[in-house]
Amino acid sequence: MTPETLIVIFGIAGSVGAFYISWRAHKNAFKPTGSDEELVKRFVETAPLHLLQGPTETSKPLPDQPRGV
Numbered sequence: 001m002t003p004e005t006l007i008v009i010f011g012i013a014g015s016v017g018a019f020y021i022s023w024r025a026h027k028n029a030f031k032p033t034g035s036d037e038e039l040v041k042r043f044v045e046t047a048p049l050h051l052l053q054g055p056t057e058t059s060k061p062l063p064d065q066p067r068g069v
Helices: 003-029 037-046
Strands: none
Touching: none
16 A cells, blocks of 8 residues: 555545544534423512513503604
8 A cells, every 4th residue: 555545544534533523512512492391480470460461552661762662
């Protein structure tokens, strides 16, 4: 085998190894998420009632917020 052949073989093997490492890191980087029912229930129970009703037409705008936004 010539030195060029060995360089190509090691280069291909290194590329395959780097691809595997990056694929494994990408696969493990994302985790499925969902709402925690107990946490949502606790949040709603402790929230002030006037915030749970949502904005209405007669609601006062915030001090820095123009009317109609």
